[in-house]
């Protein structure tokens with residue numbers, strides 16, 4: 001009989017892979033050993049695989065027949081964090097750590113691949129996507145630019161992230177917007193430098209930038225609809241380096257988060273209007289560089305419903321949160337979801353928020369660790385999803 005993802009032997013194997021990956025974390029686009037490890041695991045299963053975007057790995061597993069294709073995605077990269085867990089399998093790479101659980105995500109997807117390769121209880125094709133550089137370094141876009149979806153077309157795509165405040169054995173999934181899109185901006189104000197005692201001979205960019213910084217806070221309160229959500233934070237203000245010099249230039253930088261591209265564009269356009277209008281009114285010039293580094297993560301309603309039903313089948317309806325709060329953090333799977341309808345969901349990694357215990361530490365913290373107890377749930381979700389979506393006739 002084919003082992004289920006809850007099979008103790010498969011579970012032990014997944015823990016072994018997960019801890020090996022944890023021990024050898026690698027940063028964005030440097031996931032060479034990790035990609036090798038994934039490739040070896042796929043070779044053992046007889047699943048063909050290719051490199052996409054340097055260190056990305058994509059594998060295709062065909063079922064007996066059928067033409068449907070489902071893609072499942074995990075992320076490979078670690079973070080520039082110094083690990084403080086004291087675990088026996090703690091990172092051996094100084095200053096690099098799997099502090100977001102991508103080691104667990106990769107192991108879960110390999111677990112699903114192993115089960116599906118053995119059982120082949122589906123028709124059509126499953127694409128396994130192991131994505132590099134999720135942590136703000138553009139790995140999803142790099143794969144898309146390397147023609148991921150032309151080389152490996154699919155009709156639906158699914159991805160998953162662990163969530164420490166959600167108990168193990170629970171899932172959270174919502175239709176529509178789920179995580180915010182993120183942009184960084186730089187506003188450069190150019191005035192005319194002058195002696196600090198003779199302001200009338202110059203145009204003070206610090207005064208201009210101060211007014212701009214204040215007025216930017218009217219965008220969310222006055223331009224964004226009160227029923228929508230956005231954040232605009234000015235996080236840097238750089239100008240001048242002498243007591244008696246009015247500088248020539250000033251720079252404001254910061255971040256914007258919102259749940260739709262339209263809203264991000266609305267913020268960008270108002271930011272540009274305010275910066276350029278205020279600067280012109282005060283005799284200066286302003287340029288705005290607004291860069292969207294994460295698209296908003298938006299789940300297709302039908303695919304989200306489908307994913308939630310799979311979760312409910314797996315752990316019971318009571319353990320599936322179907323309307324969790326919006327998340328202001330970002331995720332670059334969003335770019336894949338802009339290409340192919342699909343769903344991104346959260347998997348419980350620990351006790352409820354505030355409780356002590358394994359898996360409760362927040363991600364990106366030096367004490368974080370992926371909870372191995374979550375591995376079978378993640379693997380089983382992917383397996384059931386494929387078996388249901390590509391059910392043999």
Ligand code: NI
Pocket residue numbers: 100101102134161
């Ligand atoms: Ni992450």
